[in-house]
Amino acid sequence: MPKIEPPLISLEKAGIERGGRWLVRGVDLTVARGEIVTLIGPNGSGKSSTAKMALGVIKPDEGTAERMPGLRVGYVPQKLSVDWTLPLTVARFMRLTGKPDAAEAEKALAATGIAHLTGAEIRNLSGGEFQRAMLARAIARKPDLLVLDEPVQGVDYSGEIALYDLIRKIRDDNGCGILLISHDLHVVMAATDRVICLNGHVCCQGSPVTVASSDAYRRLFGGYTDAALAVYQHNHDHTHLADGRVQHADGSVTAHCHPDDGHHKCHPDDGHHDDHPDDSHHAHNHDHQKGQGGGSVHPAPVAAAAAPTAPNLKGSRDA
């Protein structure tokens, strides 16, 4: 369903060179309206640089970076230190680059859970609170494109899940495109339409399931992949929309959710590697391995997403 209209941003064979070293090279990337694209990769893999190219903050040294004319951007940078000499309250911070109306700003602050801090000085916020303030500011702009560079760093674990849920909800409500950078693999996998795995270049990309089961990804992230995938598989290969319908990992939407309806993909560990990223409608059974699942490994995402873990699901409880 994306791809119909022109993308909000597109990078083509884009690269940045600094001091004779390519920070990142040959990146092809598009973000369309209503799409969440996640960049993952180890330190120094060029995630932030790629995001800055997409934003136009850094001009690519090779390739092209294009943005839709008049694109309205909300940006949460990875690092932002507010000097103590700056008298800056959260309320003024919300109006930093525009004039969102007061109700919009209030709503955004409430959504990120810091409505009580409106009058607080930025420099007195904790790391997690400041991160929420930055996210609220970006949301209140009502952007076409949200670029979030490690948006939940320093946020406590349960808050993290809630913020990722919020990010997805913003996409659903506003229909904006979201470019997300994160290394919280297990959670990110859940909230993403497309994953691009970077390590100086694009290692692999595709739906979360495709990427997680690719060899390049496994080489890059080693032992963490199983846990990430387990949680992903057991909780988030489908999403329960607000209207009760179910959206699957392949992007299709159905009224209900059944394990054998062809929308659910297999766990790669069961020897059934899914190497057909576009072939979403081949049916196979869905044998969850409960012991390895989110329930025991990562309890929080299960609770927060309220996604069913039982294989036989008739309707959805949280509909």
Added chain:
Amino acid sequence: MLDDFFFRAILAGLGVALVAGPLGCFLVWRRLAYFGDTQAHAALLGVALALLLEINVTLAVFVVSALISLALLALQKRATLSSDALLGLLSHASLAIGLVALAFMTWVRVDLMGLLFGDILAVSKTDIAVIWTGGLLVLAVLAVIWRPLFAATVNTELAEAEGMHPDRVNLVFMILMATVIAISMKIVGVLLITAMLIIPAATARRFATGPEQMAVLASFAGMAAVVLGLEASLAWDTPSGPTIVVAALVLFVLAMSPVGSAIVRIASFIGARGKRKGAPS
């Protein structure tokens, strides 16, 4: 009234303080406190050039200060040295070039004391006109670029990403600074110009809860320092430029003292009461 030298001095000083306040805030926020110094040092080069080419001194100072600012912007882009190192480099390089250039012009005698400390008691009606038109123009432009300039001060990349064009507004800011240096050099002199930019802003920081508020308070603090300083210099027969700076310092010390704390407490109490009244129960 304009025939009274003392009244002219006050009027000129108020004009400089009015515009120095907000610009000084940006220097404090951007940690460019020595930017005023650098431009002022470059002003000596401007004076030398003005004498050499027989052009208007204020204009020459403005042009040289603006060029130094552009050099700073260009060097900052390369980002191999920190801003303070770059400022030191530009500041003393231009000062040295100015002194060397003056040495070559054996036929001119520069009033070095006047240049360094200013001569506010000698301002003419034309000077006042230049200060107030230039100053109000600077304030008007600053009001236009205020939001993008402040956004760029908080974070350049964020401002750039969200379409605030930080490069453009930084350039405009530098030009505004050069203007202020050029028009205020005669008042407080090269050595003390930084004081008029920084000290009122530092005083205002004590009481401000927002950037706009701080800019306005800095203007008021500077204007108070001008009036107090000039009156004191008249009463005790002290040099007027330095006395204004001492007055600014006294205000700063008062702001930092328990007197300042009391004012902050009273202000926040009034603010909180106002909010409670305004809120629907």
